[in-house]
Amino acid sequence: MVLPASLRMLARVLVVATATLAVSCGNSDQGARITVGAGDSAESSVLAEIYAGALARVGARTSVTPHLGSRSDYLGALDAGRIDLIGEHNGALLAYLDPAATDRAPDVEKVPSALSRSLPEGLVISDAADGTDLRPRVVLSAEAATRDNLRTIGDLAPRCETLTVGVAPIPDLITLPPVLEQVAGCHFAARVSFADPGALRKALLDGEVQAGLLTGPPAVVPGSTEGLTVLSDADYAVRTENVLPLFRKGVLDDRQIKKLNYVAGELTTDDLAKLIREVRDAGANPADVARKWLDDHSL
Known part of the structure; x- marks a missing residue:
């Protein structure tokens, strides 16, 4: 049966209205x-x-x-x-x-x-x-860590007052407040800032500083801890990140x-x-x- 033109038009209007309602509901x-x-x-x-x-x-x-x-x-x-x-x-x-x-x-x-x-x-x-684990990492030269049998931040803590620490940023991370650059129970004698992890690594290997602090995980900058030892921190001397x-x-x-x-x-x-x-x-x-x-x- 062929519908009159007026009914065919009404059917098309209803189809469009139904489709519009469905999109709106979605x-x-x-x-x-x-x-x-x-x-x-x-x-x-x-x-x-x-x-x-x-x-x-x-x-x-x-x-x-x-x-x-x-x-x-x-x-x-x-x-x-x-x-x-x-x-x-x-x-x-x-x-x-x-x-x-x-x-x-x-x-x-x-x-x-x-x-x-x-x-x-x-x-x-x-x-x-x-x-x-986005915490800052405390690092030493592998030679110094082996010589002094230092494996954890707790091991290092009694010596901190005699050490100069170098601090280098790990780039491209969410910013840490300056307070996180302090390691609980470890008060360093002096602090030197470095532009990048590579410069800090060289300073540690050359003996210009005795300890280092990277502001994030070394995995973000491959090679940044080559020849270095990253001290473990199971007791969270550095706050969890x-x-x-x-x-x-x-x-x-x-x-x-x-x-x-x-x-x-x-x-x-x-x-x-x-x-x-x-x-x-x-x-x-x-x-x-x-x-x-x-x-x-x-x-």
Whole structure:
């Protein structure tokens, strides 16, 4: 049976209206857009893309706002609602929010509890990535470490007052507050700043300084500890530095928070160092390296 022209027109209108309603409902199901921020470091950019990509894979509409500047800048953007989430380090964030805090270990009742108490109203955190150890590292020449039988920061502590320490930045990481350059129980006689890990390494091998402090894991700069010994720190003389997401309360639902916790369970120091190097050294797009990492870990 052939429908009259008026009925055929009405049918087309109903089809279009139904399709429009379906699209509208789909967008409504996704909720408001989640804006993930990034500071100026390669690490912050990579974390932003990982978090945004992970949330998108559970149906969220996400976007990334890069180059937000320093910690004070991006925390201001978070507080003002210009962004909803950003990657941070638990130890560095605690030191920034509460410089008097004394907790150093990652145990639940230590840094995590102290950080939760120090957060401004309206901001929350989810699980930290325990596999990411972004702490500064204390290093000695391998010769000195062997000669004096020094393997841990605790071994070194009684000698610190007689030593000059050289400090060098590990580039492309989220900034650590200056307080983290102090090692608990180890008060060095003097301090010399170096431009990069290579310069510090040379100074240690040449005997110009007796100890060194790298402001992050050596894996970010391969070769930076060749000929050196990295002292272990099981007692957390240097405060824990694990990656975690900081976000506005009420922005994420339970499923989205669970997804971020899955990310936390998979991310490691070596993973993050590799992604940072790909962005810094190979000029890779942070979104591309984050997408591949999520794929590789079935996230």
